[in-house]
Amino acid sequence: MNKKPISAVVVANGLFPTHPIPLSVLREAKYIVCCDGAANDFISNFGIPDAIVGDCDSISPENKIRFQDRLYPDPDQYTNDLTKAVNFCISRGIKDIIIIGATGKREDHTLGNISLLAEYQLRVSVIMITDYGRFTPIHGETTFESTPGQQVSIFCIDSEPITLTGLKYPLENALLTNWWQGTLNESLGREFTVSTQGRVIVFQAF
Amino acid sequence: MNKKPISAVVVANGLFPTHPIPLSVLREAKYIVCCDGAANDFISNFGIPDAIVGDCDSISPENKIRFQDRLYPDPDQYTNDLTKAVNFCISRGIKDIIIIGATGKREDHTLGNISLLAEYQLRVSVIMITDYGRFTPIHGETTFESTPGQQVSIFCIDSEPITLTGLKYPLENALLTNWWQGTLNESLGREFTVSTQGRVIVFQAF
Numbered sequence: 001m002n003k004k005p006i007s008a009v010v011v012a013n014g015l016f017p018t019h020p021i022p023l024s025v026l027r028e029a030k031y032i033v034c035c036d037g038a039a040n041d042f043i044s045n046f047g048i049p050d051a052i053v054g055d056c057d058s059i060s061p062e063n064k065i066r067f068q069d070r071l072y073p074d075p076d077q078y079t080n081d082l083t084k085a086v087n088f089c090i091s092r093g094i095k096d097i098i099i100i101g102a103t104g105k106r107e108d109h110t111l112g113n114i115s116l117l118a119e120y121q122l123r124v125s126v127i128m129i130t131d132y133g134r135f136t137p138i139h140g141e142t143t144f145e146s147t148p149g150q151q152v153s154i155f156c157i158d159s160e161p162i163t164l165t166g167l168k169y170p171l172e173n174a175l176l177t178n179w180w181q182g183t184l185n186e187s188l189g190r191e192f193t194v195s196t197q198g199r200v201i202v203f204q205a206f
Numbered sequence: 207m208n209k210k211p212i213s214a215v216v217v218a219n220g221l222f223p224t225h226p227i228p229l230s231v232l233r234e235a236k237y238i239v240c241c242d243g244a245a246n247d248f249i250s251n252f253g254i255p256d257a258i259v260g261d262c263d264s265i266s267p268e269n270k271i272r273f274q275d276r277l278y279p280d281p282d283q284y285t286n287d288l289t290k291a292v293n294f295c296i297s298r299g300i301k302d303i304i305i306i307g308a309t310g311k312r313e314d315h316t317l318g319n320i321s322l323l324a325e326y327q328l329r330v331s332v333i334m335i336t337d338y339g340r341f342t343p344i345h346g347e348t349t350f351e352s353t354p355g356q357q358v359s360i361f362c363i364d365s366e367p368i369t370l371t372g373l374k375y376p377l378e379n380a381l382l383t384n385w386w387q388g389t390l391n392e393s394l395g396r397e398f399t400v401s402t403q404g405r406v407i408v409f410q411a412f
Contacts, residue, residue: 080390106338107309107316108359108389108409114313115385132312153314157384159365178363178405179321183314184286199384203314 005031005050007096010085012113013037015104016045019131021206022100029098033089035081038101039063053088054081082113086120099128118157118199133205141195144202146187151205154182160198167192211237211256213302216291218319219243221310222251225337227412228306235304239295241287244307245269259294260287288319292326305334324363324405339411347401350408352393357411360388366404373398 009029016038017023026032026046034042036054043049043063049070052059056073064071074084082102089097097120102113113128117137120126128135133151136144146152146166154176156162161173168186176182187204194200215235222244223229232238232252240248242260249255249269255276258265262279270277280290288308295303303326308319319334320341326332327343334341339357342350352358352372360382362368367379374392382388393410400406 080386103313104310106411107320107336107341108339108357108361108411110313110316111320111361112359112386112389114317118384119386130313133314135313151314153318155314155317178324180286180318180325183318205312205314 005092006094007031008033008050008089008092008094008098010082010089010097010099011035011038011042011049012082012085012099012102013105014102014109014113015131016041016101017129017131019206022129022131025098025129026100031094033085035085037081039067043067051088053085080109080112080116083116083119086116086124086126090124095125097124097126099126102128103130114155114201115157117201121199133203136202136204138194138200138202140197141193142202143191143193144204146190146192146204148187148189150187152185152187152192153203153205154185154194155179155201155203156182156196156198157201158196158198160196162198162200163193163195165193165195211298212300213237213304214239214256214295214298214300216288216295216303216305217241217244217248217255218288218291218305218308219311220308220315220319221337222247222307223335223337225412228335228337231304231335232306237300239291241291243287245273249273257294259291286315286318286322289322289325292322292330292332296330301331303330303332305332308334309336320361320407321363323407327405339409342408342410344400344406344408346403347399348408349397349399350410352396352398352410354393354395356393358391358393358398359409359411360391360400361385361407361409362388362402362404363407364402364404366402368404368406369399369401371399371401 008031011034032049033051034049037058103110121137164171214237217240238255239257240255243264309316323343370377
């Protein structure tokens with residue numbers, strides 16, 4: 001009973017990753033939670049998740065029976081499957097979550113999933129890894145490890161001034177009033193710093 | 207000299223569409239402006255654009271020579287290729303723009319391109335069509351044609367109260383404080399209305 005995992009990879013309902021970085025994250029995962037809508041494809045193409053969470057209306061009747069020991073239905077109509085999977089992880093004492101496969105299909109789902117990171121970070125350590133890079137939600141001053149020339153984009157969820165140092169286009173207490181305004185920046189060295197009182201999501205390209 | 211087109215399709219640097227709706231928009235286009243970074247693929251797979259706009263550092267040497275009569279380099283480092291293409295259209299007197307191929311690769315580019323619609327709408331009538339649906343930027347009260355059951359998501363760029371009618375989850379003067387909060391709504395009938403003083407981007411799924 002002391003074998004509870006403290007980290008997990010959550011596989012969401014977007015496109016299954018093809019890039020080696022998210023694939024290696026999946027291969028090395030100690031505990032994999034699969035969103036309901038992603039379960040059939042995941043099982044066919046990758047393996048058996050440790051838990052399947054969601055409405056459980058998308059999983060095939062065969063998989064529903066075969067994996068009933070790891071099926072955790074959550075009928076809440078006001079949260080999406082990704083949030084159900086994150087809530088499940090938190091309820092199991094998981095402290096670190098990596099989200100995979102959360103982008104690349106319907107763009108409104110992509111936007112929703114990325115922005116949900118800003119909610120999750122208030123309760124758990126979380127990042128999202130896609131085929132193109134890594135999203136990290138922060139709140140307060142944060143220094144990121146980087147490489148010179150790494151492409152960086154900053155998305156402010158709250159309307160709070162932001163200061164960027166160590167980037168090609170630094171900012172000092174600037175208010176970004178649209179999403180594109182923080183995109184297409186570039187790291188100058190081995191680290192950069194983002195300071196703000198608001199919730200921010202940082203994208204670092206591979 | 208009076209043959210200036212008044213509408214155009216702009217092909218951006220994201221994934222080339224595969225869905226029949228954006229493909230038919232392309233086939234029926236009277237005037238196609240291709241972003242520099244999309245030009246080689248577009249020419250190989252679809253046809254010859256009427257104009258190629260951008261840094262012009264991504265187009266192949268062969269295409270650069272072959273299509274020099276329709277190449278419009280714009281070296282501005284502070285705008286991306288999509289904005290350069292939109293600016294080009296506006297400078298040519300174009301009144302209506304449909305943007306295609308602007309999503310599906312790097313997610314920070316996708317977010318940037320979608321949010322730029324809120325800027326473009328102040329100067330020209332513009333929509334974006336993807337493989338999954340249609341993004342329309344608005345400002346002020348707008349009624350949308352719809353079908354019962356159509357999936358609708360609303361993204362507020364400005365922090366202004368919003369009222370939604372004709373949707374499964376209506377809102378009255380609500381302040382949405384994160385992108386996901388306006389997602390996964392559903393049209394109840396043949397139209398719905400969005401009222402706000404702020405800039406809003408509305409997604410309607412196919």
